[in-house]
Amino acid sequence: MxxxxxxxxxxxxxxxxxxxxxxxxxxxxxxxxxxxxxxxxxxxxxxxxxxxxxxxxxxxxxxxxxxxxxxxxxxxxxxxxxxxxxxxxxxxxxxxxxxxxxxxxxxxxxxxxxxxxxxxxxxxxxxxxxxxxxxxSDSHFLCSREEFAAFAAQHHRPVLETFYRAMRRKTGLLMDIAGRPVGGAWNFDAENRKSFGRTSPSIPPRPACPPDAITTEVLRLVAARFADSPGKLDGFDLPVTRTQALAQLDAFVAERLPRFGDYQDAMRSGEAFLYHSVLSGPLNLHQLRPLEVVQAALQNTTVPLNALEGFTRQIIGWREFVRGIYWQRMPHYAEANTLDAELPMPKFYWTGETDMRCLAEAIGHTIDYAYAHHIERLMVLGLFAMLLGVRPYDVHRWHMSMFWDAVDWVSLPNTLGMSQHGDGGIVGTKPYAASGNYIHRMSDHCRHCRFDPKKSIGEDACPFTTLYWNFLDKHRKRFVANVRMKNQYANLARKDAGELRTIRRQAAGIAEAVT
Structure with a gap:
């Protein structure tokens, strides 16, 4: 050595x-x-x-x-x-x-x-x-801070889609010789919303990275010195070298990327990684470079376009966009709390001890692997915290605590902005608010849960559904005119005053029980 x-x-x-x-x-x-x-x-x-x-x-x-x-x-x-x-x-x-x-x-x-x-x-x-x-300057990124500042100056309210198209034009990725997007569209997200049925396709495992002498020494040190820190240390197999990260990239492109597009928003019990790349850690530590990652994906000519575009958008679009927002808005961005959410993180986020199957599953992944894929982070862990009314910065701090790939410039806009809508719409134009029916549609968790995602009132009512209607009601003045939430508020309008009072009481009881 x-x-x-x-x-x-x-x-x-x-x-x-x-x-x-x-x-x-x-x-x-x-x-x-x-x-x-x-x-x-x-x-x-x-x-x-x-x-x-x-x-x-x-x-x-x-x-x-x-x-x-x-x-x-x-x-x-x-x-x-x-x-x-x-x-x-x-x-x-x-x-x-x-x-x-x-x-x-x-x-x-x-x-x-x-x-x-x-x-x-x-x-x-x-x-x-x-x-x-x-x-x-950090040449790792495809868009420098100065470039993003110029982009932001040209667009009063920068949005991802505009930025993503600019990055496609700049890099030439997924563009034809005439300067048009390959496949005739910029975005194929509508094709990327399949869920797993009862007989789902097999999921290739990630290549293992067995600890060598250096890593073993680190594991002994961490076990001894950080015994009181959260999470499990056993089974450590993360890629700690560029060579290992490249092997992970190759395996993803060959084995999991072809189905990534279809199932990127799906969840399945007992599966922490599914078809996701799990390359965010090596990317965020600069062991891999974003351009080489996308180029490797594009070299697999058997991958459907919806998968290639969805993965490319994550790397050259979203990742670069949130970094730009972070450096444009800090340090005051960290203090943003537009929805005046003041509750602390629920205690069970550290233990996974909850009857809500989807949350127990996602939190279990964080405890076991220091990882949860993006839909678990956004539409389970983040969704519950937002509907409950947790302080956005507390959600960010928990994210930084529990995920091996978390670094501040990534986590803060993703949690405070996209997940919690704490920035009032800088990152996303609407809150990602959904009831338990969304989780039922995209996973098998509800089949194994004692709560009914269709119910908002009663002992077997899904807490997500109760909190969802309470959230829409509580923030009605802020969001009722948002065109992207028109259908949600039309559905809320069908509930009578008595039902809403009961929902409010039940939501308050949930908050008291979990915080």
């Missing part, structure tokens, strides 16, 4: 100190432009603050630490000198900004270089360093 820099032989005359943050594990990033192995030094840091500023799933901690240590060895194999600070070193200050300052004093570089962070909190700390680093 390659070792970090020997501290007994300090490098002399360090020209550039290149700081690599934990979610920037790309050996070809702009941080290394002009890197001189003889004179420059890489700094990587494991710091306790980044594992404890919120409670974190043990698999999430292990994923970051194992990925960072493997990346260190990749850099050393390329001939780059690395100063690596381990989390359990006695003189570790526990914060990355003080570790950078300490390295600056120790090695006296003429310049410190870092790629722009993905987290506003981290960027603010870098700005307060005594020796301000040179912050370079």
């Amino acid at each position: 390659s070792l970090p820099l020997d501290r007994s032989s300090e490098p002399e005359d360090v020209r550039h100190l290149v700081v690599v943050l934990g979610d920037q594990l790309d050996a070809d990033s702009t941080a290394f432009n002009g890197f001189d192995p003889a004179r420059d030094l890489v700094l990587q840091m494991e710091v306790i603050e980044e594992t404890s500023y919120i409670p974190q799933h043990r698999k999430r901690i292990a994923y970051f630490l194992a990925s960072m240590r493997h990346f260190r060895d990749e850099l050393i194999a390329r001939g780059r000198r690395v100063h690596y600070v381990h989390i359990d070193e006695q003189d570790n200050t526990g914060r990355f900004e003080t570790e950078i300052a300490r390295a600056q004093r120790r090695f006296r570089p003429s310049r410190t270089i870092v790629v722009e962070p993905g987290d506003w909190r981290v960027a603010e700390k870098l700005r307060r360093l005594p020796q301000m680093p040179e912050i370079r």
Whole structure:
């Protein structure tokens, strides 16, 4: 195993100190432009603050630490000198900004270089360093912050579809030689809403990534030091190297992508991953690059167009869009709470102990795998929290705590904006409000649940359905004129005053019972 820099032989005359943050594990990033192995030094840091500023799933901690240590060895194999600070070193200050300052004093570089962070909190700390680093643009993304700012200036209210079409034109992905979208349409989402029947197609398993010596050492450390953190650590098989991530990509494209489009919104009991790529972690840590991921998908000529377009939209559309919104709106975006939701996260989100089968299933996935696919995140976990009235930022913090792929710039617009409608429509033009009937249509959970998704009143009424009608009633003034919610409010209008009073009382009882 390659070792970090020997501290007994300090490098002399360090020209550039290149700081690599934990979610920037790309050996070809702009941080290394002009890197001189003889004179420059890489700094990587494991710091306790980044594992404890919120409670974190043990698999999430292990994923970051194992990925960072493997990346260190990749850099050393390329001939780059690395100063690596381990989390359990006695003189570790526990914060990355003080570790950078300490390295600056120790090695006296003429310049410190870092790629722009993905987290506003981290960027603010870098700005307060005594020796301000040179912050370079992140070439990982297909749309720079400056490009998105220009796009936002041209569109009073930026929406995903407009941005996505611009990105298709920019990249040429799924465009014909005449500059038109392949297949004659920009979006095939209407074809991507199938649910599993009682006899569903088989689901190919994800390739396993058995822990090697480095990962095993990390797992022992996490088990000992973070024993009180949430989630299960056993069965760890996440891709912690670029090589493993590429193997995951190849398997997805060959085996699961062909059915991804049809079933991307479906759920099935006992299945955590279905046909999803599960590549968000390697993408968010920069082990994979978005363009290479989409290009790999497009090389499989047997994949239906609806699957290719849906996957492409996730990568070059939605992912880039939410990053742009994040950096346009921070730091005040984190405080947004348009619907005045003030309840805390339900306690069972940490345990999965609930009679609601869909929630028990999705939360069980987060506990076991530090993962839930996007429809579980949006239309089960997020939906219940929004209908209940949970503080949007609390939902974001839980998301950051429990998912191995979560980073701030992704999680905040997805949870606070799309899932909770806390931003009042910046990310989405309507709240993703639905009753238990949606979950019944898209899954088999209701067949195994004691609650009836068609009922909103009574002991066997589905809490989603009760809370759904209560949500529409409570926020009637805000949403009744929203053209995308016309049918929902037409249905609400059919309920008489007595039924709505009963729904309100039952909704209040649900809130009291779960928070």
